[in-house]
């Protein structure tokens with residue numbers, strides 16, 4: 316099968332590469348020429364474990380190629396996967412401009428039957444709108460179908476998630492199109508991956524429902540952690556015991572500095588907005604947004620309480636990515652903390668194993684360092700913002716000797732409080748007793 320994937324970001328590039336690894340011929344398209352040039356030179360524009368090797372293998376087998384020429388890619392493909400961004404508009408709705416731009420190009424280039432597969436996260440009703448939009452724009456009477464196929468991969472484990480998903484959701488009103496897309500995912504049948512076939516609308520809703528539920532779990536445990544801080548409880552034990560209840564499950568019950576990334580913030584917001592458009596007040600979505608905002612600000616507040624004031628203090632942030640194993644800093648709690656703390660008059664040092672270049676594009680004024688130890692020199696406070704593996708076994712005795720004041724804030728609870736306190740640090744964390 317010949318496939319074209321539009322958008323070579325985290326979703327498009329991973330999906331395109333993995334589909335080529337299934338044996339399909341895949342052309343990946345992006346309008347960003349610099350990304351395509353990098354890919355054609357054997358470089359990978361995003362950080363994702365194992366991706367470079369997988370791209371190399373499939374390019375060498377001539378199953379995977381990269382271009383900016385969408386028309387050529389459409390001509391050669393039966394299925395056109397859309398993996399372009401759907402960022403948040405200022406009012407919280409999803410910005411569908413990139414989706415509709417590609418739809419225009421598809422309508423202008425299409426010569427025979429195509430299946431347009433929406434992999435991007437889009438609000439309920441988008442497939443229907445896209446169908447009408449393309450129909451109106453087509454100059455000839457050409458048949459096409461739209462399939463909603465939301466993606467559930469996580470940055471940092473994207474390839475594994477794509478190749479071994481918990482489920483594949485495909486929604487369409489066309490049996491023919493469903494059969495074609497089921498065929499694309501046929502290699503996953505061997506792993507007995509459930510394929511859930513629905514209408515377009517239901518598939519669109521499933522994605523928002525899933526992300527909002529995950530954001531809810533994180534926000535719930537963050538609020539429990541805040542309460543534990545006040546009453547002296549241990550959120551780790553609360554979460555562990557809660558997770559033993561199979562109805563609840565143990566995943567996504569790790570408290571921290573608030574969720575970030577390119578998905579949860581915009582998707583929770585878009586669900587609230589889409590509900591509003593249908594005259595439904597989705598109260599939980601709004602509460603999640605509010606709780607997460609407060610949780611990010613909480614990092615600033617707790618640091619201020621620890622230091623007395625942030626003015627003229629030097630603070631080291633360890634980790635900038637919104638989670639480990641990615642260079643994505645979109646909506647990262649670390650960048651929020653850096654901005655707010657600089658506003659309060661602090662100087663920010665930072666180190667992240669891979670996300671510093673991305674952070675530089677987003678924020679000015681941070682001092683970057685080549686490793687955790689040099690970033691911690693002469694600072695009043697070290698804050699662990701991202702639980703990268705390399706921060707899990709830092710030599711704190713060595714760090715203490717070079718700091719101005721021995722303060723550690725472990726927002727991700729990766730250290731044993733007693734071990735760090737016994738070294739003479741003022742240690743704070745998220746929802747666990749320190750003494």
Ligand SMILES: NC(=O)c1ccc[n+]([C@@H]2O[C@H](COP(=O)([O-])OP(=O)(O)OC[C@H]3O[C@@H](n4cnc5c(N)ncnc54)[C@H](O)[C@@H]3O)[C@@H](O)[C@H]2O)c1
Nearest residue numbers: 322323324325326345346347399400401413435436466470
């Ligand atoms: N990142 C994730 O973890 C994740 C997971 C699941 C779903 N999603 C969803 O998938 C979609 C894509 O997310 P992403 O993180 O991969 O985005 P991204 O911003 O990393 O990549 C999007 C790419 O699309 C390209 N693009 C935009 N308009 C184009 C056009 N007209 N023609 C060709 N290329 C075009 C951009 O240049 C960019 O390279 C979003 O809707 C997102 O919500 C993301």
